[in-house]
Amino acid sequence: xxxxxxxxxxxxxxxxxxxxxxxxxxxxxxxxxxxxxxxxxxxxxxxxxxxxxxxxxxxxxxxxxxxxxxxxxxxxxxxxxxxxxxxxxxxxxxxxxxxxxxxxxxxxxxxxxxxxxxxxxxxxxxxxxxxxxxxxxxxxxxxxxxxxxxxxxxxxxxxxxxxxxxxxxxxxxxxxxxxxxxxxxxxxxxxxxxxxxxxxxxxxxxxxxxxxxxxxxxxxxxxxxxxxxxxxxxxxxxxxxxxxxxxxxxxxxxxxxxxxxxxxxxxxxxxxxxxxxxxxxxxxxxxxxxxxxxxxxxxxxxxxxx
Amino acid sequence: xxxxxxxxxxxxxxxxxxxxxxxxxxxxxxxxxxxxxxxxxxxxxxxxxxxxxxxxxxxxxxxxxxxxxxxxxxxxxxxxxxxxxxxxxxxxxxxxxxxxxxxxxxxxxxxxxxxxxxxxxxxxxxxxxxxxxxxxxxxxxxxxxxxxxxxxxxxxxxxxxxxxxxxxxxxxxxxxxxxxxxxxxxxxxxxxxxxxxxxxxxxxxxxxxxxxxxxxxxxxxxxxxxxxxxxxxxxxxxxxxxxxxxxxxxxxxxxxxxxxxxxxxxxxxxxxxxxxxxxxxxxxxxxxxxxxxxxxxxxxxxxxxx
Numbered sequence: 001x002x003x004x005x006x007x008x009x010x011x012x013x014x015x016x017x018x019x020x021x022x023x024x025x026x027x028x029x030x031x032x033x034x035x036x037x038x039x040x041x042x043x044x045x046x047x048x049x050x051x052x053x054x055x056x057x058x059x060x061x062x063x064x065x066x067x068x069x070x071x072x073x074x075x076x077x078x079x080x081x082x083x084x085x086x087x088x089x090x091x092x093x094x095x096x097x098x099x100x101x102x103x104x105x106x107x108x109x110x111x112x113x114x115x116x117x118x119x120x121x122x123x124x125x126x127x128x129x130x131x132x133x134x135x136x137x138x139x140x141x142x143x144x145x146x147x148x149x150x151x152x153x154x155x156x157x158x159x160x161x162x163x164x165x166x167x168x169x170x171x172x173x174x175x176x177x178x179x180x181x182x183x184x185x186x187x188x189x190x191x192x193x194x195x196x197x198x199x200x201x202x203x204x205x206x207x208x209x210x211x212x213x214x215x216x217x218x219x220x221x222x223x224x225x226x227x228x229x230x231x232x233x234x235x236x237x238x239x240x241x242x243x244x245x246x247x248x249x250x251x252x253x254x255x256x257x258x259x260x261x262x263x264x265x266x267x268x269x270x271x272x273x274x275x276x277x278x279x280x281x282x283x284x285x286x287x288x289x290x291x292x293x294x295x296x297x298x299x300x301x302x303x304x305x306x
Numbered sequence: 307x308x309x310x311x312x313x314x315x316x317x318x319x320x321x322x323x324x325x326x327x328x329x330x331x332x333x334x335x336x337x338x339x340x341x342x343x344x345x346x347x348x349x350x351x352x353x354x355x356x357x358x359x360x361x362x363x364x365x366x367x368x369x370x371x372x373x374x375x376x377x378x379x380x381x382x383x384x385x386x387x388x389x390x391x392x393x394x395x396x397x398x399x400x401x402x403x404x405x406x407x408x409x410x411x412x413x414x415x416x417x418x419x420x421x422x423x424x425x426x427x428x429x430x431x432x433x434x435x436x437x438x439x440x441x442x443x444x445x446x447x448x449x450x451x452x453x454x455x456x457x458x459x460x461x462x463x464x465x466x467x468x469x470x471x472x473x474x475x476x477x478x479x480x481x482x483x484x485x486x487x488x489x490x491x492x493x494x495x496x497x498x499x500x501x502x503x504x505x506x507x508x509x510x511x512x513x514x515x516x517x518x519x520x521x522x523x524x525x526x527x528x529x530x531x532x533x534x535x536x537x538x539x540x541x542x543x544x545x546x547x548x549x550x551x552x553x554x555x556x557x558x559x560x561x562x563x564x565x566x567x568x569x570x571x572x573x574x575x576x577x578x579x580x581x582x583x584x585x586x587x588x589x590x591x592x593x594x595x596x597x598x599x600x601x602x603x604x605x606x607x608x609x610x611x612x
Contacts, residue, residue, distance in 0.1 A: 096409055097394070098407060102403040103605050104418075294411065
């Protein structure tokens with residue numbers, strides 16, 4: 001029986017590139033594997049796939065009765081809806097340990113690094129499998145994306161060394177320039193419906209029984225949001241109601257200024273104020289130095305809810 | 307700040323030897339670590355410690371505000387009571403993924419092998435740290451214990467290769483003979499109070515909201531239980547009531563006959579019958595070929611409760 005290798009809902013580049021890279025590795029070591037995805041491919045990911053000549057993995061939402069290898073999450077809210085009816089044979093992830101459980105032993109490659117693809121590179125090394133040029137390119141771009149070209153506080157020396165090694169395999173001389181090209185693609189938000197933007201990189205978390213959605217848009221210059229900020233705010237308020245969420249937060253991250261404006265739709269805005277020790281005005285607040293949802297946004301909020 | 311390395315409640319040899327071996331490794335790579343334990347050391351573990359000249363790790367029950375590296379479990383029922391107030395920095399385990407969660411990223415070395423110490427050996431190899439002779443002996447014995455000298459269905463080729471490599475480092479020529487010596491120590495049950503025997507290797511599981519305790523005694527010949535079986539049965543019935551448990555099961559495992567007699571104290575014995583497709587008589591049933599709680603006893607029961 002082939003296993004499916006799948007990242008989280010609303011897949012980012014780490015989820016898509018990781019599924020392709022890990023499925024290739026598994027096939028090389030004699031375990032049949034098929035990469036899949038739980039949602040649309042973002043413009044950034046599409047750019048990466050085209051740059052290295054790959055098709056997007058097959059869209060597959062249901063996994064009941066199947067074997068699944070999970071990439072880039074351990075939160076059930078981010079996993080396939082019927083994950084409890086699947087057999088999870090493995091997990092590769094770089095986030096906090098979420099509420100996914102299994103009924104049989106499995107393998108988990110979880111490390112506190114900047115990107116799941118950095119760990120997948122460790123897996124290639126462990127099994128002694130050579131990384132093909134194109135797959136090295138995918139993995140490298142996923143790491144550059146997740147670490148915001150090494151600027152994110154989640155970035156570790158392991159990530160940097162990994163990108164350098166992958167760039168050599170992929171034959172990319174100036175990987176930072178390729179990273180900037182990628183973030184330029186990501187910054188093109190004009191003409192895209194507000195809901196599509198909010199959902200582009202959106203994750204739900206279960207925080208002490210409260211459902212909290214946190215979206216993030218990383219751009220080179222926050223001014224791209226000037227004309228659409230009101231639309232985004234109206235949309236996150238709607239999204240909060242639709243999903244029965246306690247809060248929806250949208251991070252508008254300026255990767256050059258190295259900080260994020262947070263737009264807030266919440267049943268209780270004071271919890272946000274408490275988490276980040278800030279005073280929002282008109283449900284907006286600037287968080288200086290905040291680039292990482294995982295490391296700088298989720299843990300303080302989790303603590304505030306605890 | 308030093309981290310504590312600790313196995314599960316009612317520690318077995320894997321938990322104790324693993325804590326010592328992993329703490330040593332962490333110190334070698336520059337991360338200060340102290341091995342601890344959550345309970346008494348079993349006669350088998352005491353035998354191993356004495357054989358290789360080690361003291362038992364310090365008994366420490368509270369970890370609030372501390373950094374903790376968890377060995378051999380991810381079930382909160384088996385973890386320190388105040389684990390939610392600690393920072394879990396890592397997990398090494400070979401069981402199904404339990405309900406432990408964290409609020410920060412961590413490392414998890416989880417593999418579907420027979421023993422946590424097999425994975426700790428992989429960690430030594432990953433970091434390129436030499437295993438001292440005595441620690442190799444501890445690790446080897448833990449693997450021989452968990453895999454029932456390779457007879458358990460949980461045993462993998464990775465475990466066997468690992469024992470062979472560790473035996474060489476430890477300078478043990480006949481590791482199977484040492485394993486049998488160890489199981490002879492384990493088989494000495496006469497004169498020990500029933501409660502001490504039941505608790506010697508006992509784990510609680512949360513099965514779909516029901517607390518289920520499962521104990522296991524592995525011996526060379528089941529006849530050692532002839533005179534005390536009634537006492538054991540009375541004790542597991544009491545233990546069920548005391549803890550508000552749905553069931554307490556005690557596996558009397560004959561490692562030579564390769565099977566287990568299960569003693570049952572349950573609010574609903576039919577769930578046991580359903581799980582293992584057997585018909586208990588007088589709340590006892592023989593499970594032929596069943597040596598592993600983890601692989602052969604827990605998953606079917608989990609499914610029966612689901």
